[in-house]
Amino acid sequence: xxxxxxxxxxxxxxxxxxxxxxCTYSDRGSQSFFWYRQYxxxxxxxxxxxxxxxxxxxxxxxxxxxxxxxxxxxxxRDSQPSDSATYLCAGSFSGGYNKxxxxxxxxxxxxx
Amino acid sequence: xxxxxxxxxxxxxxxxxxxxxxxxxxxxxLYFYWYRQILGQKVEFLxxxxxxxxxxKSEIFDDQFSVERPDGSNFTLKIRSTKLEDSAMxxxxxxxxxxxxxxxxxxLTVV
Numbered sequence: 601x602x603x604x605x606x607x608x609x610x611x612x613x614x615x616x617x618x619x620x621x622x623c624t625y626s627d628r629g630s631q632s633f634f635w636y637r638q639y640x641x642x643x644x645x646x647x648x649x650x651x652x653x654x655x656x657x658x659x660x661x662x663x664x665x666x667x668x669x670x671x672x673x674x675x676x677r678d679s680q681p682s683d684s685a686t687y688l689c690a691g692s693f694s695g696g697y698n699k700x701x702x703x704x705x706x707x708x709x710x711x712x
Numbered sequence: 713x714x715x716x717x718x719x720x721x722x723x724x725x726x727x728x729x730x731x732x733x734x735x736x737x738x739x740x741x742l743y744f745y746w747y748r749q750i751l752g753q754k755v756e757f758l759x760x761x762x763x764x765x766x767x768x769k770s771e772i773f774d775d776q777f778s779v780e781r782p783d784g785s786n787f788t789l790k791i792r793s794t795k796l797e798d799s800a801m802x803x804x805x806x807x808x809x810x811x812x813x814x815x816x817x818x819x820l821t822v823v
Contacts, residue, residue, distance in 0.1 A: 634811065643803055643814040644755065688755065690812075697743040697807055699768060702755040 602627040604691050606703035615712050619676040623689030623703055628670065635663060635674045636688040638705065644688055648674065679710040714738040716815035718804050724821045728793050733818045735787040735804030744787045745805040745812070746779065748772070755803070761787065794822045 603626045613619045623633075632651050636644035648663040650656045650672065656663045662675040672691075676683055686705040692698050717736040725731050737744055746758040759769040761779055778790045791798055799822045804815040 636814075643801075643817045646811050646813065649811050690755075697760075697762070697809060699745065699757040699760055699770075700747075700755075700805075700812060701757065704754050 602630075602691070602693050602701050604689055604701050604703040606687075606689050606706050608704055609707040610709050611706055612709045612711060613679050615679060615681060615710055617679050617710075619679045619683065619708055619710070621674040621676070621687050621689075621706050621708065623672040623674075625670050625672070625691050627691070627693050628667070630667075630670075630691045630693050632692040633663070633665060633672045634690045634692070634700065635661075635672075636690060636702075637683075638686045638688055640686075647687075676708075679708075681710050681712055684708055684710050714813070716804055716806055716813050718802075718815035718818050720818060721816065722819045722821070724823060725794055727796060727822055731791050731794055731820065733789045733791075733802050733804075733820070735789075735815055736785055737787055737804070737806040738808075738813060741806035741808045741813075743767075743807045743809075744781070745807075746789045747803045747805060747814075748800040749803065750800045758789070758802075791820075794820075796822050798822050 605624045635648045638644045650663040650665045660677045664673045686707050688705045689703040690700040719734045744761040749755045759773045760767045776792045801817045803817045805812045
């Protein structure tokens with residue numbers, strides 16, 4: 601059973617701080633990972649994708665993938681109150697255009 | 713930014729009734745998916761669709777569910793006889809290989 605695990609939170613950080621969100625997965629054959637942001641009652645919105653070991657940066661966001669440790673993380677620098685949402689980690693296993701398997705999500709609260 | 717469009721945004725139906733949820737994928741995307749999210753729970757995969765046929769389905773996607781692309785643009789999910797436990801947000805998603813784009817969702821309420 602392929603699984604993606606996340607700490608449900610809430611993770612509370614002050615405005616301007618770095619928020620660190622973590623995710624582990626069970627299948628070493630996993631190919632691609634995605635971080636989505638979901639506001640309450642809304643659909644998941646893609647923030648970052650990462651396919652190879654190492655870091656990938658996009659603006660205030662950095663995704664990190666460590667396939668040996670089966671670990672994915674998302675760093676949000678200079679956190680803003682508008683970043684308050686649930687962050688979903690998802691993996692696409694066995695390559696190609698396969699289904700996404702989602703973690704339960706981590707709630708992030710950025711307080712002024 | 714291209715969007716995946718879903719209709720209706722909210723549907724209330726009586727138990728046992730049939731519902732059809734509609735999705736208009738991004739035009740150059742070839743892979744289509746339906747997911748659902750029961751309130752407070754994970755986003756769960758239902759079915760993937762490529763080249764006019766189902767490529768994978770989950771255990772949730774039983775005989776009560778069906779998908780089709782009737783006119784080359786819309787992608788539909790039909791639930792034949794709804795149950796109370798089918799109440800959830802249903803999301804359509806599409807990809808051409810560089811990230812999965814989700815539609816705005818349909819909130820289905822079965823009463």
